[in-house]
Amino acid sequence: KQEVTQIPAALSVPEGENLVLNCSFTDSAIYNLQWFRQDPGKGLTSLLLIQSSQREQTSGRLNASLDKSSGRSTLYIAASQPGDSATYLCAAGKAAGNKLTFGGGTRVLVKP
Amino acid sequence: GAVVSQHPSWVICKSGTSVKIECRSLDFQATTMFWYRQFPKQSLMLMATSNEGSKATYEQGVEKDKFLINHASLTLSTLTVTSAHPEDSSFYICSAREVQGAVGQPQHFGDGTRLSIL
16 A cells, blocks of 8 residues: 655745755555645645656756655755745555545745 | 636535535546545545546545445536534545546646535
8 A cells, every 4th residue: 555755744944945845655656746735725736747757847946856766756946935835745646547645745834 | 727626615514414515627528536535734535536427436444325426427526425424524625637638647636625514
């Protein structure tokens, strides 16, 4: 059974600092790895999707890496802004049925 | 981009009431939709996979008779919480995957429904 862990559970940084969010998974036989953002009381916004054959994906200030062999993915957010404050969730996708297994999330606070 | 609409966004009702939540894909067709449950400050737990035209597949520990799922068309799936009780209070989120998308394509999520049972 896949287990996904995100550490730390919460993170507070001053504006402008780079953010590094970690995600680890126990079963390396994933089809993809997806990063989401969730604002309080809201649904999920997809940020980046990394296929199992890829090593990283980039979108603007966001960069996500994937190392299947070590069971890790890292989300980097450059030059953080107060608007980046949210909970960030990673999810490992299983080929069969495309089920996603979510980590517990990292709550990020960027202080002005 | 692909948009998933969930309705209602917030429900407050008395214990014993049945509540229906709708999940619609607005600009794409979805053969498969997923229903998740999220408790405060916790992550999403998959409840069931909804397949258009067939029975839903429930995850272990999820009561089929308690959480009725119907996926009658390629753009609509519904989750009915039958005879809801306070312990059913939670945040319910649906997601959808495009028909044309191969396995492994991103799921698009709705904004969630907050259910509060008094």
